Amino acid sequence: MRSKNRQVRLVARPEGIPAPEHFELVDDVVREPVDGEVLLRNDYLSIVPAMRGWVSAEKNYATQVAVGDVMRSAALATVLRSQHPDYREGDRVVGAFGWQEFATVPGGSNGPIDFKVDPAFMSDIPETSLLGVLGLTGLTAYFGLLEIGRPLPGDTVVVSSAAGSVGSCVGQIAKISGCRVVGIAGGPEKLRLCTEEYGFDAAVDYKAADFEPALARACQGGVDVYFDNTAGGISDAVMRHINVGARVIVCGTAAVSSWSGQVMGPRVERKLLVQRASMRGMLVYDYRQQFDRARDRLRDWVRDGRIRFQEDVLDGIESTLDSISRLYRGDNRGKLLVRLTRNP
Amino acid sequence: MRSKNRQVRLVARPEGIPAPEHFELVDDVVREPVDGEVLLRNDYLSIVPAMRGWVSAEKNYATQVAVGDVMRSAALATVLRSQHPDYREGDRVVGAFGWQEFATVPGGSNGPIDFKVDPAFMSDIPETSLLGVLGLTGLTAYFGLLEIGRPLPGDTVVVSSAAGSVGSCVGQIAKISGCRVVGIAGGPEKLRLCTEEYGFDAAVDYKAADFEPALARACQGGVDVYFDNTAGGISDAVMRHINVGARVIVCGTAAVSSWSGQVMGPRVERKLLVQRASMRGMLVYDYRQQFDRARDRLRDWVRDGRIRFQEDVLDGIESTLDSISRLYRGDNRGKLLVRLTRNP
Numbered sequence: 001m002r003s004k005n006r007q008v009r010l011v012a013r014p015e016g017i018p019a020p021e022h023f024e025l026v027d028d029v030v031r032e033p034v035d036g037e038v039l040l041r042n043d044y045l046s047i048v049p050a051m052r053g054w055v056s057a058e059k060n061y062a063t064q065v066a067v068g069d070v071m072r073s074a075a076l077a078t079v080l081r082s083q084h085p086d087y088r089e090g091d092r093v094v095g096a097f098g099w100q101e102f103a104t105v106p107g108g109s110n111g112p113i114d115f116k117v118d119p120a121f122m123s124d125i126p127e128t129s130l131l132g133v134l135g136l137t138g139l140t141a142y143f144g145l146l147e148i149g150r151p152l153p154g155d156t157v158v159v160s161s162a163a164g165s166v167g168s169c170v171g172q173i174a175k176i177s178g179c180r181v182v183g184i185a186g187g188p189e190k191l192r193l194c195t196e197e198y199g200f201d202a203a204v205d206y207k208a209a210d211f212e213p214a215l216a217r218a219c220q221g222g223v224d225v226y227f228d229n230t231a232g233g234i235s236d237a238v239m240r241h242i243n244v245g246a247r248v249i250v251c252g253t254a255a256v257s258s259w260s261g262q263v264m265g266p267r268v269e270r271k272l273l274v275q276r277a278s279m280r281g282m283l284v285y286d287y288r289q290q291f292d293r294a295r296d297r298l299r300d301w302v303r304d305g306r307i308r309f310q311e312d313v314l315d316g317i318e319s320t321l322d323s324i325s326r327l328y329r330g331d332n333r334g335k336l337l338v339r340l341t342r343n344p
Numbered sequence: 345m346r347s348k349n350r351q352v353r354l355v356a357r358p359e360g361i362p363a364p365e366h367f368e369l370v371d372d373v374v375r376e377p378v379d380g381e382v383l384l385r386n387d388y389l390s391i392v393p394a395m396r397g398w399v400s401a402e403k404n405y406a407t408q409v410a411v412g413d414v415m416r417s418a419a420l421a422t423v424l425r426s427q428h429p430d431y432r433e434g435d436r437v438v439g440a441f442g443w444q445e446f447a448t449v450p451g452g453s454n455g456p457i458d459f460k461v462d463p464a465f466m467s468d469i470p471e472t473s474l475l476g477v478l479g480l481t482g483l484t485a486y487f488g489l490l491e492i493g494r495p496l497p498g499d500t501v502v503v504s505s506a507a508g509s510v511g512s513c514v515g516q517i518a519k520i521s522g523c524r525v526v527g528i529a530g531g532p533e534k535l536r537l538c539t540e541e542y543g544f545d546a547a548v549d550y551k552a553a554d555f556e557p558a559l560a561r562a563c564q565g566g567v568d569v570y571f572d573n574t575a576g577g578i579s580d581a582v583m584r585h586i587n588v589g590a591r592v593i594v595c596g597t598a599a600v601s602s603w604s605g606q607v608m609g610p611r612v613e614r615k616l617l618v619q620r621a622s623m624r625g626m627l628v629y630d631y632r633q634q635f636d637r638a639r640d641r642l643r644d645w646v647r648d649g650r651i652r653f654q655e656d657v658l659d660g661i662e663s664t665l666d667s668i669s670r671l672y673r674g675d676n677r678g679k680l681l682v683r684l685t686r687n688p
Contacts, residue, residue, distance in 0.1 A: 053618075061618050229612040250616045259614050267609040269575040272594045272625035274397075274405050279623045281616035 005030045005099030006317045007070050012015050012056050012275055013328065016258035017328045020321040022055065023099075031104045033083045038095065038113075040077035046076070046131035046195040047336040049229075049252050053320045058259050061283050071099040071320070074124035076117075076131055084108065092117035094130050099320045125302055132165055132335035133309040137283055138298045141169035141227075143287040144249045145175070148280050149225040150272070153178030156219050158238055160206075160253055161229035163190035165309065168198045170227045172307045175199055182218045184234055186330055193333070202233055212237045222246075228257035246277040254328060310334025349374045351414050351444030357401050360602035361672045364665040367400065367415060367443075369451035375448040377427045380508070382457075384421040384437065384447045388657075390475035391667040392418070393573075393596050405627050409500050415443040415664070418639045420461075420475055428452065434462035443664045443683055468644055474680035476509055477653040478491040481629050482642045485513035485571075488593045489633040492624050493569040497522030502582055504550075505573035505598055507534035509653065509679035509683050512542045514571045516651045519542055521544055523569070526562045528578055530674055537677070556581045566590075580610050590621040598672060614672050654678025 005028040014022045033039045045072065052073050053060040065072050075097040076199075079087045086106030087093070089343040095113040105111045117127055132138065151157055157174040161167040162183025171181045171194065183194035184205040194203035202218040203212065215237055217281040222243035228235050232247060232255030242248070256263055287294070298329070312332040320338050328334055349372040354520050375381045377400040380633070396406040398416050419441040423431045428451030437458040441447040441621070449455045461471055469478070476482065495501055501518040506527025515525045515538065527538035527547040538547035546562040548555065559581055560563045568588035572579050576599025579592075586592070600607055612623065643653040656676040658667060664682050671680055 055605075058614075059618060061620075137497045228613070231611060235613070250613050253613050253617065256611065256614070263611045263614075265611040266609050267575060267600070267607045268612065268623070269572070269579070269594050269597050270402075270600070270603050270607075272623055273597065273627070274625065275404060276405075276625045276627050278625070278632060279612070279616055281613075281618065281622070283617070283620050286620060 001154070002262050004028075005102040007098065008317060008320050009070055010055055010067050011054060013064075013067060014052075015057075015260045016052075017053050018052060018324045019068065020325075023321050027099070028336050030102045031308055033081055033237055035083050036106055036108070037083050038079050038087045038093075038107050039081040040097055040105060041341065042075040042077045042097050042101055042103060043078050043339070043341050044076040045099060045320060045338040045340065046074040046127050046135065046137075047320070047327055047338060048136070049327055051324050052328070056259065061285075061322050072096060073099050073134065073320075074131055075103075076127060077103065082107070083300065087116065087337045091125060094135065099317065099319055104113070118327065121238055121299065123299075123303060125299065128311060128337060129302065129309065131337060132311065133169055133302055133307060134295055134298055137165045137335060138169050138307075139287070139291060139339050140251060140282070140284040141144055141166050141173055141293055141297060142294045143290070144251050144282045144283055145173050145225070145227055148249045149227060149247050151225045152177050155179045155224035156182065156221055157227065158182045158184065158215075158219060158223050159227040160184045160234050161252070161330075162200065162203060162334070163193045163198075163333070163339040164229065164330075166251065167227070167229055167306060167335070168193070168309065171198055171200045172301075174225070176301060176306055180216070182223075184215070185229075186236075190330075190333075193310075197310070206234050207247050212240070213253055216241060225249070227251060232256050232265070238270060239266070239271055242271065242275050242277050244275050244276055244277070248279040250279055250281040312336050314338045345630040347374050348372075349444055349446040351442065352661060352664050353414055354409050354411050357411060358396075358397060359401075359604045359629050360396075362396060362399050362668045364669075365663050366395045369662055369665065371487075372444070374446045377425055377448050379427050380452070381427050381448055382431045382451050383425040384441055385424050385685065386419045386421045386441050386445055386447060387683070387685050388472050388475055388686065389443060389664060389670055390418040390420075390479065390481075391664070391682060392480070392666075393598055395668050395673070400603065410503055415665075416440060417443045418475055418480065419447075419575065420471060421537055426451070431504055436471060443661065444603065445661055465643065467643075469643065472655060472681060473646065475681060476655065477513055477646055477651060478639055478642055481509045481569055481679060482651075483511050483631070483635060483638055484595060484626070484628040485510050486638045486642060487628055487634070488595050488626045489514050489517050489569070489571055491631065492593045493571060493591050495499060495521045495569050500526065500565055501569040501571065502526045502559075502563060502567050503522065503571040503573070503580050504528045504582070504667075505596070506544065506547060507537045507542075507677070508573065510515035510595065510675075511571070512537070512653065512678070513651060515542055515544045516645075518569070518652055520645060526559070526567075527576075528559070528582070533647050536672075537654075540599055541654070550578045550626050553646065554585070560585060565680040569593070571595060574602050576609070581618060582611060583610070583615055586615065586619050586621050588619050588621070590619055594619065594625045594667055597683040601672075656680050658682045660684070671677065
C-alpha cells in the first residue's frame with residue numbers, strides 16, 4: 001500500500017466562514033497500527049456547517065481544532081489493518097477521523113470510532129447515509145424537531161435551510177408527525193426540491209423581494225414550531241409570525257457570516273413574552289443515549305420512502321479546502337460529502 | 345353614601361411608559377346594582393409593570409384598554425350592596441375593578457370578580473398581600489421560577505429587578521428551593537434589601553460602572569436560571585454568563601423604554617446554541633388552574649417568614665396618574681399599591 005497520507009491541516013483561524021486559505025494540504029506518512037490500534041482508509045468525509053464553530057476563536061460546544069492540527073471531520077472508513085480484537089480487515093467504521101486519506105487510531109470506546117457498520121441494519125440503503133440522514137445530520141433533525149420542537153399533528157412547522165440535509169429531514173419528519181410544513185430556501189430550484197422531492201406543503205424564497213408577505217401567506221394560521229438553521233433576517237421574519245406557545249429550535253446560524261464581536265438583531269424578549277414562546281439551542285450529542293433508537297426509526301422511514309435525501313459528492317482530498325465555503329454559499333444540493341476513494 | 349365615583353380613564357395611547365398626561369381623572373356617578381350585580385368600593389389598587397402593555401398600541405397578550413375607558417387594574421374591594429346571592433355587604437373581593445373609587449359589576453364567574461377573600465385562609469397576613477405576594481405578583485414569581493425555570497438545589501439563580509415585588513419573591517422562592525441567589529438591582533439601598541431583608545446570597549448594582557465584572561464575581565460557577573424582569577443591557581450581561589442547559593424566564597422588559605418600532609440588541613441564537621440554553625416567555629394567567637395550590641404554598645411561606653415582602657402605598661385615586669411611571673423609574677420599594685380608603 002501507499003505510504004503517503006495526504007491530509008488537510010488548519011493553518012489560520014478564520015473570522016467567519018472558513019475558506020481555502022485557512023487550510024493547507026500536506027503529505028504525511030501512513031503509520032502502521034500498534035497494539036490496540038487500527039489503520040483506516042477514509043472513504044467519505046462529511047462536511048457540516050458546525051465546522052465553522054470548530055475552527056472559530058469564539059467559544060464553542062466542542063474544543064477548537066488547534067492551528068496546525070488535521071481538520072476534524074466525521075468519516076466513513078475501511079479497516080485496512082487491525083491490531084484490535086474488535087475490528088477486522090474490511091470492516092467499515094464511522095467516526096471522527098479527520099480530513100485525511102488514512103488514519104491510525106485506537107479501537108474501542110476510547111478512540112474516535114463511533115461504530116462499526118452493520119450490513120444487516122443498512123439493508124439496501126447506501127452506507128454514505130451513515131454520514132447524512134442516518135448520521136448526525138438526520139439525528140440532529142430528529143432530536144431537534146421531536147424533543148425540543150414537540151410538534152403536534154396540525155401544527156405549522158417552518159424550517160430554514162429547508163432544502164439542505166438537516167432541513168429536508170426536519171420537514172419530512174414533521175410531515176410524518178402530521179404537521180403542515182413550510183420550508184424556507186433560496187431560489188426556485190430549492191423551492192421545487194422542498195415541495196416536489198420532500199413533500200412540503202409550501203416553500204418560500206428568502207431571496208425574493210416579497211419574502212415576508214409570502215411567508216405570511218404560507219403560514220396563515222401562524223407558526224407553531226420553527227426549526228432555525230440560519231438566524232439572521234430569515235429568522236427575524238419568522239419570529240414576527242409565531243403563535244402563542246410556539247417553540248423555536250436554534251440549531252444553526254448560517255445566515256450570520258461571523259460571530260466575532262457583537263452581532264445585533266431585533267430583541268426577541270417581548271415577542272417571547274407576549275406569545276409565551278420559547279427558543280432553545282440544541283446539540284445532537286446531548287441525545288447520544290437515544291441515538292440507536294432514533295437511527296432505527298430513521299432507517300425505517302428511509303426504507304419506506306417516507307424520508308428522501310440527496311447527496312452532493314465532491315471528489316478528492318483537495319476538494320475539502322473550499323467545501324465549508326460551498327456549504328455556506330448554499331451551492332450544495334443535499335448532504336455534502338467528499339469522496340476519497342473510488343473503491344468502494 | 346356619596347354618589348360621585350372618581351375614575352381615571354385612558355385618554356391617549358403612550359409610546360413607551362404611561363405618564364400622567366395619558367390619563368384623565370373624571371367624575372362619574374355611582375350606579376346602583378341591578379339583579380345579579382354588586383356595588384363595590386375599591387379599597388386598594390394594584391399597580392403593575394404589565395399596565396404599560398395594556399395601554400400600548402403594540403400587540404399584547406391581553407386586549408388593549410380602549411382610549412376613553414377606565415384604566416384596567418386589579419383591586420381589593422368591599423361589597424357595599426349586593427343583588428347577587430353569592431355576595432353580602434361587607435364581603436371583601438379581589439378582581440379587575442379598574443382605576444376608580446367604585447365599581448358596579450356582575451357577580452359570579454362571568455364578571456370581573458376573581459374571588460371572595462376567605463378570612464380563615466389569610467390568618468394574620470394583611471389582605472393587601474392578595475394584590476402582591478399572594479396575588480398575581482407572587483404567582484408570577486412562583487410559576488415563572490418553578491414551572492419554567494425548574495431550579496435544582498445548588499443552581500445559581502439570577503433575578504433582575506430583584507428588590508421589586510416579583511423579583512424579591514423569585515429570589516426567596518429560589519432560596520426555599522435550595523439555590524444560590526444573585527439579585528440585580530439599582531443602588532445601595534436596593535442591594536441591601538436583597539441581601540438583608542430577602543436573604544439573597546449576593547446583589548449586584550446594574551448602575552455601577554463595574555456591573556458586569558461584579559456580576560461575574562457573584563456568579564462564579566455561571567448562571568443556571570435567569571428570571572428576567574428587564575431585558576436590555578442588564579440581561580445582555582447575564583446572557584454572557586449562562587451555563588450549559590440554562591433556563592431564561594422572560595417575564596418583563598422594564599429596561600426597554602418603548603417597544604414601538606424595532607428594538608435591537610445582541611443576537612442570542614449562538615449563545616443559546618452553544619449552551620443548549622432556553623429562553624421562554626411566561627404569562628401567569630396560563631397557570632390559572634394551579635393558582636389555588638400555589639397560593640396555599642405562598643401563604644404558608646409568608647406565614648413561616650420564609651417569604652418577606654414590602655408594600656409601597658400611595659394615597660388617593662389621583663396618585664394613580666403617575667404610578668406606572670413611578671414603577672418604571674424604580675422609585676417604589678416593594679409592591680406598589682394605591683389606597684383609596686382609610687377604612688379599612
